[in-house]
Amino acid sequence: MSLRNNRAVLLAAAAAVLLVAGLALALFWAPEDADQGFSQRIFYVHVPIALTAYACFGWGAWKALRLLWTREPRHDLESYTAVHMGVIFGILTLVTGSIWAKISWGVWWTWSERQLTLFLVLFLFYCAYFMLRFSVDPGPRRANLSAVYALFGVALIPVSFLAIRLAENFIHPVVFTRDGPQMSGSMFLVFCICLGAMLALFAALYTNELAGKRLDARLRELREALE
């Protein structure tokens, strides 16, 4: 137990340090982008969050696979927590992406931004994950259904991305050109720090959330044993 606590505290501390360092560097130290100016700095927040959301879904799918493989019920909780975190980071991706669209092109939403569209599809998919979980009674059945669904989600990511690229040929070809950031060395360093910060944030939140859910489950067992 104490080992787990130590890890949680360590992760939280690491996340705090990296977040503060990363965001401070992003706002003050990173060189200003030649084309986009100050507004490019949102990239240091938006892209790491997006990548972290993918990591969450991937981790959730991995734990889902472990559940189906080993049938150990703890993997269900781990998978669920990871997907939960993924949806939170997904919402953040959509919000920061929308702000970026507003800055860059003056609109709050644009379908021509592939990452945003992909995240919208994934967001819908994983919201349905929660609907699925809430409408099945707890137990191995629910765990199995959630696990299979989480695996489908991970398969959907590349397929959806391909679909969105193909769709651009016939769906409102509004041309918003924006080069992917051509990062200088110091920009890349700040980006990596921010990415590390978001991943550490995920790890810290995940550990806490998981501990909380496990406590919940154990308390319920205790209550049933006592009553």
Next chain:
Amino acid sequence: MTYFADVAALARKDILLELRSRDTLPAMLLFVVSALVVFHFSLPSDASDTASTGLLWIALLFTALLGLGRAFTAEREQRVLDGLVLAPCDRSAIWLAKSLGVLVFLGVAEVVALPAYALFFEPVGWELVAAILLANLGLAAVGTLLAAMAAASRARELLLPLLFLPLVIPVVVGGVGATVVDDPGRYLGFLALYDLIFAILSWASFEYVVAE
């Protein structure tokens, strides 16, 4: 080879049941034609011709949902699903049989829908037919698995569209793209890829969905 014998037996059971009770298929046929008529009224006169293509695909999606919603109802109502699962056959055979049944129903619905579409809107080309055939496979594969999931939940018919729609967005892209674009090959190839990936995934994971 008893695997395929099981599949054939189960599929035949479903189709025979439907032929006798005749509740799902007529509903699907009527629904798809009604939807097409509604679409006529919902399209402004200056809408492009290709807009109606998109609406056809939407109509097909919702017709599929209608049919899928009933795919496991009979079993649930008579708790036959438990019996099926205990049956000495590979669980994935159940998935394959159900998917084949859904495929047949979808095909019949399209035999009615496509001429109606050609009548109401615009002629149907070979690309559309090819795309529909490929899309059917994906819709049936994924839909059957999701229908089994929904049947296990309390929300049932409410849940199936929520699970189904995000997952079949690529099918819509492939289908509409193949119909609309000059060179449909890429889109048909993409549909085939979708079918392959998700059919394998559904086949492999079905036993976890119906297991207790």
Next chain:
Amino acid sequence: MTTSEKYVTAAYLVVLAVVLLYVVLYSFKLSRLEREVAELAELAQRRKAA
């Protein structure tokens, strides 16, 4: 602050707000857990006495 600076700041603040909101929600959960532990401890005490 120019408009774009405002938006960038808004984005960073949104992230901060979500994290802090999480902390708040989590503290509610913690107090609920503490309450439950207290109840269960009392239940156990009563059992022991009986």
